[in-house]
Amino acid sequence: MSLGTKIAWDDTVLPFQLDASDMRGRVARLDGVLDGILKQHDYPQQVEALVAEMALLTALIGQTVALRWKLSLQVQSKGAVRMIATDYYAPQEEGQPAQIRAYASFDHDRLTDAAPFDQVGEGYFAIMIDQGEGTQPYQGITPLAGGSLSACAEAYFAQSEQLPTRFSLSFGKSTEPGAGEHWRAGGIMLQHMPKASPFAASGEGTGEILTATDLVDGEEGENWGRVNILLDTVEDLEMIGPSVAPTDLLVRLFHEEQPRVYDAQSVQFGCTCSEDRVRQSLSIYSAKDIEKMTTPEGLVTADCQFCGAHYVLDPATVGFEAEDSEGA
């Protein structure tokens, strides 16, 4: 393998299957994606860690769905970090990268030195799937619990999808010679093969919070236990890279489970905001409302929370009354 292959695994999601245990999984590495997301903001370190973990979960989960448009993860809480939102946009053509964006909103003066997840209080973790125009969006939620965002995602899959799922994640700020400080993240997702889309046959919830092990018994339970013990041996540095290729990692962890890999999906930071979409979101307001939003300079401005893009519009051209008068 050439030197270039080390870097080639950055910002990719590698799908795999374990034939011997009827599991599927993903290995993801994020590098430039996190730079793209985080450089738009000047988040404190605890918030950056939460956003990095959420972006990694988004890459792992987004790639498992037969997705035509968008998968979103959202955390809403009463804690210092009020909201974390991410979107994963499916590639519009084969061979193109998927796009990921993320942001967090938080109360600076309520942040503490405690662990990142402690900055998130009581609240909800949600997954939404939007397959585009003409389709019903799909949404499921689970309470925030378990000490990490990945534990919330595991609870979500157990409770809402009845689908045993395990995440092993590693993320942190690294200092590489010449590259300065920047965030990297890497992780593995393991999941029982789903029986229907989008994730699995979705039974009605019982109201109890199930864990993955409540859902499997007999041979399935044995497979689940065995594969999890193997995953427990993974080391942070193996996941985060770049020195160990994900394919080598899968062989090291799961060679007896007959790992089979599929084409890797590349991912990049990207935002779908545009002046048209800003106009669309303002189209619900009356001329009176628009007047209230108008700056002393006589302009309506809007900033994209995801990418920081700054939009400046003429108030006479926005709002539903303006649209009507243009016949748009």
Ligand SMILES: [Zn+2]
């Ligand atoms: Zn944007």
